[in-house]
Amino acid sequence: MEEGMKKFMKQPVIIKSNPYGIMVMLEPMIPFEQLLTEIAEKFKDSSKFFKDAKMAVSFEGRELTIEEEKKILDVITENASIRILCVIDKDKEREETFKKALDEAQKNVKIDGGQYYKGTLRSGQVLETESSIIILGDVNPGATVISTGNIVVLGALYGMAYAGGSGNNKAFVAALDMYATQIRIGDVMARSSDKPVKRKKSKFDPKIAYVESGNIYIDSITKEAFSDMQ
Amino acid sequence: MSEVIVITSGKGGVGKTTTTANVGTGLAMLNKKVILIDTDIGLRNLDVVMGLENRIVYNLVDVVEGSCRIKQALIKDKRYPNLYLLPSAQTRDKTSVSPEQMKKLIEELREDFDYIILDCPAGIEQGFKNAIAGADRAIIVTTPEVSAIRDADRIIGLLEANELKRMDLIVNRLRMDMVKRGDMMSIDDVVDILAINLIGAVPDDENIVISTNQGEPLVGNDSLAGKAFLNICYRITGEEVPLLNLGENNNIWNKLASLFKKN
Amino acid sequence: MSIMDFFKRKSSGDVAKDRLKLLLISDRANCTPQIMELIKNDIIQVISKYMEIDAEGLDIQITQTESEGRNGSVPALYANIPIKDLKHSKVN
Structure with missing residues (x-):
């Protein structure tokens, strides 16, 4: 895993998808402002792919403050038309909880x-x-x-x-x-x-x-x- | 030893589906294990004629595409436990199934049934090709009208080219009063023109309309059409049954009897 | 069709049967008028090599004839070719 990570880190931002949404892998070393531009570019490129998707997002590879996280989310929603329902951290258990929350939320949206x-x-x-x-x-x-x-x-x-x-x-x-x-x-x-x-x-x-x-x-x-x- | 029979006509509206429902139900009455397959994808009707439309969950296309197992799609008849229906898909088109897929499906069904009866769509396109792909023999339904007979003739030619082992003819919707007046071609005339074995003649009977309304095939009941269909079923199983007297006129009966002997 | 048929009104059932018979002959032969015309021209060409014929009076049609093998009838090509002169009968 560590080996793999290092290889991936040549790209500052990597987007991976899972059944409930996407996982964004972030380069830990580069300055935050540069990271934001990279994220913007990445999501702009793939905006067609994500068109109007509702999903959960998780971040990996870099410790983020709440403020940084918020900034990243703004950049993502600005550059790709994604509706981010929630942000998930790596914890499996919590992912399950969020998944349930997401499913429930979607059910309600559809009925309402x-x-x-x-x-x-x-x-x-x-x-x-x-x-x-x-x-x-x-x-x-x-x-x-x-x-x-x-x-x-x-x-x-x-x-x-x-x-x-x-x-x-x-x-x-x-x-x-x-x-x-x-x-x-x-x-x-x-x-x-x-x-x-x-x-x-x-x-x-x-x-x-x-x-x-x-x-x-x-x-x-x-x-x-x-x-x-x- | 199972037999795969396709019920076809070329022209629409001559009674293929009614014949399929009645022949299938009749064979089940004779204690055969029967499955009816509606191959008219996009215009399914056999389910309503059988009165089973409210039980459909899966259909032929689902089976062929592997979305469900064959057993899940089979609908057991409400009256005969040895009679099943595999309904067609209403929301797809003929190209959803290929002749190869039909052949494969039929081979799988052969193990479990004495008779596999395929209700063929009108026309000679893909749906027809699918329906005849796995068939051993064909029953061609026609009415004593020029358009239906012309189409039946075309179908016979196509079936011959596909080397079906056996072809039999049903002359449907006969009106003996009109035949007597000379205003309708007789069974003789039709058989003369098409030159294939006659397996039965069915009179134009208003009971057919009533039975379709109710979703219960009339084969085996006291109506003339009910008797005619049951006789056809006996003949399918290889029994020899004299042709039914469709009119009161004895001369015609003699004619029919002699006609059947000839074949 | 015999001469008697002109005096007796044919029932519509018989009319239907006769029409169908003719129709099915051409259906089964799958022969368009264009093809018939081609056949006709070829026949004229071939026969003309050996004898002088009346191309105008030539009549060909596809009809039905009793088959010997199978029961029923099979389509047959009938040609009526009026010969004007046999002088070309020697083969070149």
Whole structure:
């Protein structure tokens, strides 16, 4: 490791990636101002690669004061469009904690944020979002909606809805007319009954599907239903 | 000894999927272990005709690409435990699968099933090539119409060029009243033109529409089409069954019977 | 088609069958009019070496004939070549 380090140190700044973000290796000897310029250059070069990525960053090879760290972070965000969620130090245990924090943060971001889509989703079409989705239109049989957050269909849901795509069982699927072929929430799956359902044309009955104790429940949307949901 | 049968027609809308569903279910009724494969990638329909659309998790493309194991993608029929469906992908296109991949998949399935039945897409492009790649024999479905027969003829030529061991013909959607009036080609006429073995004739029966609506194949029930399909299944297994009397007219029945003897 | 057919109205089923038969002959032969024209010119050229023929009156078509081996019929090329003069019958 020491040998390797020495070899790498010929370059003042090295960026390495890991599953949760990047590790930046810094030359310990050169003056801090020079180091900042090197970092700026390095990140400018690879800004396309990092485009709008959200990640955790860790620094190695040089002891940094809090102020220095802050300056480096500023330089990084200025030169590459990265959103740094947190800075991690080498400690494995703490990395785990941060990783969990990051995962949780992303989950929440996805559920809180939302997008909307206007139009009918037809057979064979797949709408996949990294946030909750509101569809102004119908989801026809054979169409699929996949969301890491919640799914709300302001129309009829005949196709497949997959909410909480990253394994979030707290997500829900709601539709004005609920005739979904299949609903998946997190890691729970439910399918429609095999007997043809009579379509109640006259009665307006919006429904919501959610997970409770490992099963998917579909209820009419009422105040009680909301309070029943965990 | 398993047999791989492709159900094909060239023209769309002549009843390939209905035939696949009914023949597959019928063979399962005769205690055969059967798997139906929908090879129409991008336009899957066999699942709805079988009434199994709500159970699909994985599909043919997932299996071929190795995203899941074969067993995970197989859907057990709701009525016959020895009948399975491998659904097609709805969101992909025909080029997602190659003939070589189909051959490999079929070879793996051969060990577990008596009959592997492939529902072929319309047309003669990649999807057709995929469907016929691993097949031992073909059942060509046609209706007594010029367009369907012309396409069936083209398909027969292509299958001959691919050296399929056996080809049989189903004349679907016959209307005996029209045949009697002379306003529809008879089974004789169709067989005469296409010159391949007739394995069955199915009348135009409104019960087909009803059964498709309900997602339950009608093979084996009391309707004329149900009987016709069950007879076809017997013939597939090698039993000799006389052709069904599709009309009340005895002359026609005699004609049909003699026709079947001829082949 | 016999002369009687002109007097009796053909049922649409029979019409369909006849149309199909003709259609399938050309489908199976996979022969375009252009190719037919080429064949025709080649025939004229070859025959003209030996005899004088009426190129205008020459008629070729692909029809169907009963096959001896397999049951059913196979496509066949029919040519009607009016000969004007046999004087060229000696081979050069």
